[in-house]
Amino acid sequence: MGYPFNLTPPEAxxxxxxxxxxWGSICxxxxxxxxxxxxxxxxxxxxxxxxxxxxxxxxxAFPQFQPKGLNVATTVxxxxxxxxxxxxxxxxxxxPRTAPERSERCxxxxxxxxxxxxxxxxxxMDKAFVSExxxxxxxxxxxxxxxxxxxxxxxxxxxxxxxxxxxxxxS
Numbered sequence: 001m002g003y004p005f006n007l008t009p010p011e012a013x014x015x016x017x018x019x020x021x022x023w024g025s026i027c028x029x030x031x032x033x034x035x036x037x038x039x040x041x042x043x044x045x046x047x048x049x050x051x052x053x054x055x056x057x058x059x060x061a062f063p064q065f066q067p068k069g070l071n072v073a074t075t076v077x078x079x080x081x082x083x084x085x086x087x088x089x090x091x092x093x094x095x096p097r098t099a100p101e102r103s104e105r106c107x108x109x110x111x112x113x114x115x116x117x118x119x120x121x122x123x124x125m126d127k128a129f130v131s132e133x134x135x136x137x138x139x140x141x142x143x144x145x146x147x148x149x150x151x152x153x154x155x156x157x158x159x160x161x162x163x164x165x166x167x168x169x170x171s
Contacts (some may be wrong), residue, residue: 004039019082027082029110030057033117040121048131049120054080055133056116062089063108065115070104085109 013035015021016028033053037046061074062085075092077085086102095101123129 005036008035024081024083024086026080027057027085027109027113029106029113030054030080033113036117037121048133049124049129051133052120052129052131053113053117056120057113060112060116062112063105065108065111067104067107067111070101070108072101072105 013028013032016026016031019025019027030053034050037049037053040046041049057080058078059076061076063070063072063074066072072095073089073092075085075089077088079085086097086106089105090097090102093101120129
């Protein structure tokens, strides 16, 4: 696309490997596409696109693209966290974090995320994009107590809270 994108050094995104230098936070495959969307569109436009990207990542079976002949199981993380995504995959495959297949899997995830982003942006530019993202119903239940106006630990979130936290409403 040329300027100003040709001024962005790829090295600006290397710290996001492993969920930001191995911290296991947000998957690094999401960072460059999110930054690109933010550079292309005003915040009033980019929120729906970024929400769609985040929902895609959470719900997709990765890796769809399997580089270098990789032939491993695909898994759905139900989270945007690197730690959850990789751990879910390692449990399904029985492979350790240090296995070369893990790096190849993450390369495939990155390709999948970039492909989805390009397809989504093309739809948006063709005025054919329809946002499908809707937070899980439990998110509304959780946020009804955990918003900034209550005395119960304020929180942010759009993922299903019960994927990591016990549901206090279940007996």
